[in-house]
Amino acid sequence: MIRLEKRPQPSKLWIALTPVLAVIATMIAGGILFAMLGKPPVEAIRTIFWDPLFSEQFAAYSRPQLLIKAGPLILIAIGLSLGFRAGIWNIGAEGQYIMGAIFGAAVGLAFYPMEAFYIFPLMVIAGAFGGWLWAMIPALLRTKFNTNEILVSLLLVYVAEFLLQSMALGALRNPDNSGFPGSRNLSQYASASNPELFTGTGIHWGVLTAFIAVIGAYILLSRHILGFQIRLTGQSERAARFASVNPKRLVIFCLGISGLLAGLAGMFEVSGPSGQISIDFNAGYGFTAIIVAFLGRLNPVGILLAGILMALTYVGGELAQIMLGLPAAAIQIFQGMLLFFLLALDVLSNFRIRFRKGGIA
Amino acid sequence: MNLKTILTGATLALGVAVSAQANEVVKAGFIYVGVPGDGGWTYEHDQSRQAVEAYFGDEVETTYVESVPEGPDAERVMTQMALTGVDIIFTTSFGYMEATNNVAAKFPNVKFEHATGFMRNTPNVSTYSARFYEGRAVIGTIAGRMTKSNKIGYIGSFPIPEVIRGINSSYLSAKKVNPDVEMKVVWVYTWFDPAKEADAAQALIDDGVDVILQHTDSTAPLAKAADAGGVIGFGQASDMAAYAPAPRVSSIIDNWAPYYIQRVQDVMDGTWESTDTWDGISTGMVKIGDITDAVPADVKAEAMDLIAQMKAGTFSPFTGPINKQDGSVWLADGEVADDGTLAGMNFYVEGIVGDIPN
Amino acid sequence: MDLSSIDLVTLVAALMVASTPILLAAIGELVVEKSGVLNLGVEGMMITGAITGFMGAVATGSPVFGFLFAALSGAGMAFLFGFLTQYLLSNQVATGLALTLFGLGLSSMLGQGYQGVRPPSTPRLDIPVLSDIPVLGQMFFSHDLMVYLSLVLIVLVWALLKFTRAGLILRAVGESHDAAHALGFKVVRIRMLAIMFGGACAGLGGAYLSLVRVPQWADGMTAGAGWIALAIVVFASWKPVWILVGAYLFGGMTVLQLKLQVANIPVPVEYLSMAPFVITILVMVVVSALRGPGFVGAPAALTKVFHASN
Known part of the structure; x- marks a missing residue:
């Protein structure tokens, strides 16, 4: 009979080992899947995990792309992780991401075609504000009326998507495009663009901000009283109340910071890699970031690594489609399996496995 | 089997002396916004891709990536595709317009064909649409x-x-x-x-x-x-x-098949030029x-x-x-x-x- | 504004059809959450049900078998979730999201070759006598079997939770798994059953989309219906009857905005499309404000990991 025994402390060894094991398990299971589809399994796995990083043909391009793809994921996930630790569920980062992009782009476009150094900083502030504002709706409804924040933040994603469509077709549409949807390209408007800062690295302001957020969150959680309150609330709400944590303030703070960071991510994306507001500007970053947050075990450094791993499966997955003709659906299943294995094997870091003869669980 | 052996084999099979230029396999890439199984827009593009394969046989290789979101992801996929050495890339959604032109600027030797758009910033971009x-x-x-x-x-x-x-x-x-x-x-x-x-x-x-x-x-x-x-x-x-x-x-x-076949043929013949095509019933x-x-x-x-x-x-x-x-x-x-x-x-x-x- | 051109009879009839997928998924998820488990993978289970139901119906020529397959495969997907969260104690939020990702990929893979195929039609079941009543007959009593089944399910779940010992145990597990465990209940087994019931319902909801409401198979055809179902559960504050209200309200708004357009009533379309979501939020706020600050409504053990340490 197998049974689990809780470790007094999560095992450091297994925390480090489980992701590696999970990746190996996914490679095996994924390889079987690819083989069943009639594709060479070893080559497929190599294309996904190795080529974007080390292939002569692609790596020079793909490596910076990993950071570009991972940047917004990490930035959003860091914000979400603070709330998740305290049991505050913001599922609507996608909506806050969209609103950040709309606000940021609107400010930039309002100045067009003027060139000035202060435009980009203003856009950053506007983007952060847009995301924050969108997150304040569930925050205030929760603190004032006790309305569930999961529901409100999630439904607001759909509202934001409709606003985005309306903006791309209406208020923010490029007047020079003769009726076609989509805004002007911000990346071609010097004062409003978010360019690559160091050539060939892929690092733009958004990626840099993501790194800063990782460090900031690390310090907040380990050194600051607010971080202590977050961790305490997550562990035991009652204990937190005895330690005179103000739960309403915590809700406002956690939702606010996650909305703000998601808004920033959207703003950096719209002014940089994406360049413009379009009908389908959002590509699911807000939802994928939730997965990244959990993959990283809600730990800032873990989120950094998880974000890059997730980006690797996207970039490598595309390569596998181009090179081997793997269907996109197979890549999706592959990603799902990776998550399952990571989550499943996590049990090893928190529990010991005991074998007992004939016992009853 | 590497390219050289393929080439040699093909030359032998033909049994005639042909220039390497004419014998080189043309690679065509396609970027889809949906999946070929959507039964509509992407389905028809994919049917036409298959028509290209059927028409040219061994002289052409095609590849595609499906469900590519418009925006930065599209730009990355196109770049990676260009890096694999394709000769011509068809980007089959309006939302790919900026990305297509950005990537085209970086790969002057690769031809780009953008569906339903109007932007042709470099001489290696064409646009096409249907009436x-x-x-x-x-x-x-x-x-x-x-x-x-x-x-x-x-x-x-x-x-x-x-x-x-x-x-x-x-x-x-x-x-x-x-x-x-x-x-x-x-x-x-x-x-x-x-x-x-x-x-x-x-x-x-x-x-x-x-x-x-x-x-x-x-x-x-x-x-x-x-x-x-x-x-x-x-x-x-x-x-x-x-x-x-x-x-x-x-x-x-x-x-799209007649157009795709024509454009791939143009690449083979070295006669490809940047154009803006808006065809209807008359050309099929x-x-x-x-x-x-x-x-x-x-x-x-x-x-x-x-x-x-x-x-x-x-x-x-x-x-x-x-x-x-x-x-x-x-x-x-x-x-x-x-x-x-x-x-x-x-x-x-x-x-x-x-x-x-x- | 002239609203007289909106025909109430067809509006009600259409909204019942439009609401049924989310209704089915939501009532299943309610049972899951009542047991103290949050499964965010509803979308993934729904889309899996949509394709397996479609495949089953096409293969056998019978929609009944289709729905059966859909329920089984939904339960199978849920089993995967249950195994990870209940036995391997993984995080429920993350596992649910992973399930959605997995389900979308799996369905797309299974569905290759089923696009454009026409499924066998699900017959309408006119209830004798009742369907002949003028107005009301067409509104309420002239639907297919699944519409009635979804309503019966609501009543059954309500009765089960309210009157039966099984319902009491389920709620006890959801409120405090430690107490329930101390009383000798098999917490994990009960939760597994609830999770699989939820999966089966989500599968049925998906199949209703692909076999009746649309009916066709298309990649990603649930288009967020699973998320709406999750929202409806919270909206309903975990009360079965309110699931019905929430789902019909949401479906009603969706149908109504299209009808307003057809009737040429000058309201801005792009804002109308948002209406179902905004109104759901507003109703939710009013309901929670009326209840006062002390009320939570959620099962106390929701998302908490259970591990019997003795």
Whole structure:
């Protein structure tokens, strides 16, 4: 009979080992899947995990792309992780991401075609504000009326998507495009663009901000009283109340910071890699970031690594489609399996496995 | 097997001395916004990709990436595709316009073909699109003849020129054969959401509409029409033959194959040039699917005649006199709309009730 | 504004059809959450049900078998979730999201070759006598079997939770798994059953989309319906009857905005499309404000990991 025994402390060894094991398990299971589809399994796995990083043909391009793809994921996930630790569920980062992009782009476009150094900083502030504002709706409804924040933040994603469509077709549409949807390209408007800062690295302001957020969150959680309150609330709400944590303030703070960071991510994306507001500007970053947050075990450094791993499966997955003709659906299943294995094997870091003869669980 | 052995093998097989240039395999890449299995837009692009493979056989290799979101992801996928050494890349959605031009600037030796856009910043970018509105004139004629309630429904995706052009074209043609016809437009704000399209079709049917036209890609409206009975519709983007002979009485098919084959041929011959193509029924880029027996013979003949006229280039659906919705004159008698106005069309013609959103 | 042109009879009839997928998924998820488990993978289970139901119906020519397959495969997907969260104690939020990702990929893979195929039609079941009542007959009593089944399910779940011992145990597990465990209940086994019931319902909801409401198979055709179902559960504050209200309200708004367009009533379309979501939020706020600050409504053990340490 197998049974689990809780470790007094999560095992450091297994925390480090489980992701590696999970990746190996996914490679095996994924390889079987690819083989069943009639594709060479070893080559497929190599294309996904190795080529974007080390292939002569692609790596020079793909490596910076990993950071570009991972940047917004990490930035959003860091914000979400603070709330998740305290049991505050913001599922609507996608909506806050969209609103950040709309606000940021609107400010930039309002100045067009003027060139000035202060435009980009203003856009950053506007983007952060847009995301924050969108997150304040569930925050205030929760603190004032006790309305569930999961529901409100999630439904607001759909509202934001409709606003985005309306903006791309209406208020923010490029007047020079003769009726076609989509805004002007911000990346071609010097004062409003978010360019690559160091050539060939892929690092733009958004990626840099993501790194800063990782460090900031690390310090907040380990050194600051607010971080202590977050961790305490997550562990035991009652204990937190005895330690005179103000739960309403915590809700406002956690939702606010996650909305703000998601808004920033959207703003950096719209002014940089994406360049413009379009009908389908959002590509699911807000939802994928939730997965990244959990993959990283809600730990800032873990989120950094998880974000890059997730980006690797996207970039490598595309390569596998181009090179081997793997269907996109197979890549999706592959990603799902990776998550399952990571989550499943996590049990090893928190529990010991005991074998007992004939016992009853 | 490396490229050299392939080349040697091919040369031997041909048994004649051919220049290496002519023998090199041309690689064509495709970027899809959906999956080939969407049964509509991407499906037709993929059919045409397969047609390229079938036509050229071993002389061509194709590859594609599906479900590529518009924006930075598209740019990355195109770049990676260019890095693998493809010769020509077809990017098959309007939203890829900026990305296509950005990547094209970085790879001057790779040809880029962007569907439905207008931006050609570098000499290695071409744009191509189809005059779907010509097809809509044909089905608009059938719709006008077939409706008994004189109410035609139109499911619109987004209020953009492409869609508005289709609404105007089908309305004008329907009105021509049936002056009492009324057009009901429903905007669903999506290209592809079968459930929402089904609801929209149901709402139209409940209102007494008995012919449904759609500018969205799923077969849901046809299924609803089949369910209701006595309602007809048309295949959109692909043939949707599963619903023939009724409710699907005909269809507008996007047939990219002739264009794709031509462009790949141009790459092989070294004659590829940056162009802007806007083809319709005359070149076969827009095809009208089989008109079923549910359509009376005289109506079918009328539709066939219209197709013949457009093939011959003697008829354009936007030929004056046509007024705008507000009653102001748009085209004088005999005047034909110019492509610029058509490309940016943002108004309804006279007779259509309702406002264009935004 | 002239609303007289909106025909109430067809509006109600259409909204019942439009609401049924989310209704089915939501009532299943309610049972899951009542047992103290949050499964965010509803979308993934729904889309899996949509394709397996479609495949089953096409293969056998019978929609009944289709729905059966859909329920089984939904339960199978849920089993995967249950195994990870209940036996391997993984995080429920993350596992649910992973399930959605997995389900979308799996369905797309299974569905290759099923596009454009026409499924066997699900017959309408006119209830004798009742369907002949003028107006009301067409509104309420002239639907297919699944519409009635979804309503019966609501009543059954309500009765089960309210009157039966099984319902009491389920709620006890959801409120405090430690107490329930101390009383000798098999917490994990009960939760597994609830999770699989939820999966089966989500599968049915998906199949209703692909076999009745649309009906066709298309990649990603649930288009967020699973998320709406999750929202409806919270909206309903975990009360079965309110699931019905929430789902019909949401479906009603969706249908109504299309009908307003058809009737040419001048309201801005792009904002109308948002209406179902905004109104759901507003109703939710009013309901929670009326209840006062002390009320939570959620099962106390929701998302908490259970591990019997003795």
